[in-house]
Amino acid sequence: xxxxxxxxxxxxxxxxxxxxxxxxxxxxxxxxxxxxxxxxxxxxxxxxxxxxxxxxxxxxxxxxxxxxxxxxxxxxxxxxxxxxxxxxxxxxxxxxxxxxxxxxxxxxxxxxxxxxxxxxxxxxxxxxx
Numbered sequence: 001x002x003x004x005x006x007x008x009x010x011x012x013x014x015x016x017x018x019x020x021x022x023x024x025x026x027x028x029x030x031x032x033x034x035x036x037x038x039x040x041x042x043x044x045x046x047x048x049x050x051x052x053x054x055x056x057x058x059x060x061x062x063x064x065x066x067x068x069x070x071x072x073x074x075x076x077x078x079x080x081x082x083x084x085x086x087x088x089x090x091x092x093x094x095x096x097x098x099x100x101x102x103x104x105x106x107x108x109x110x111x112x113x114x115x116x117x118x119x120x121x122x123x124x125x126x127x128x129x
Contacts, residue, residue, distance in 0.1 A: 051082050051103040054110070056124040058117060061098045064089070067122070071100060074120040078113045080104040099127065 056075075061067040064086065072084045087099035102108070110126060117124040 049105060051105050052108075053129055054102050054104065054108060055087075055127045055129050056100045056102065056113075056117065057127045058098045058100055059123045061100075061122055062095050064093065064095055068095065068100075070120045071117055071122055071124075074116040075100065075102055075113060078104075078108060078116060080106040080108050100124075 058067075058071050061071055068086055072086075075081060075084050081102060081104050083101075083103040085101045085103075086095070087097045087101065090096050102113070114124055114126075
C-alpha cells in the first residue's frame with residue numbers, strides 16, 4: 001500500500017472516531033480471523049487431529065486403470081477425505097483385493113460415501129480395519 005493511501009486511511013479512521021463518539025470501544029474489539037470456528041466449519045481440534053481410517057470392500061472393482069480411478073474420484077469428493085489408497089494387490093494389472101483405504105479428518109458421512117461409490121457403478125460395504 002502506498003504511503004499516501006495509508007495516510008488517507010489513517011485520517012479516515014481518526015475522523016470516524018471524532019464523528020462517532022463511542023465508536024472506539026466497539027472498533028477496538030478483536031475481529032475474528034477467517035480461521036475462526038463457526039457452526040459450519042471444522043474446529044482447530046478437528047484440523048489438527050490425526051486422520052482416521054475407514055476401509056471399503058468395493059464389489060466389481062477389477063481393474064486398476066479404469067475401475068479404481070472411478071471409485072477414487074467418487075470418494076475424493078466427500079467432505080473430510082484426505083487420502084485414498086488401494087490395498088496391496090498380487091498383480092499390477094488386476095485387482096484381486098478390492099479394498100480401498102480412506103483417511104479422513106473430522107466426520108465422514110458413510111452413507112453419502114457409499115452412495116457416491118454406487119453412483120460410480122460399484123457396490124461397497126465398510127469393512128473392519
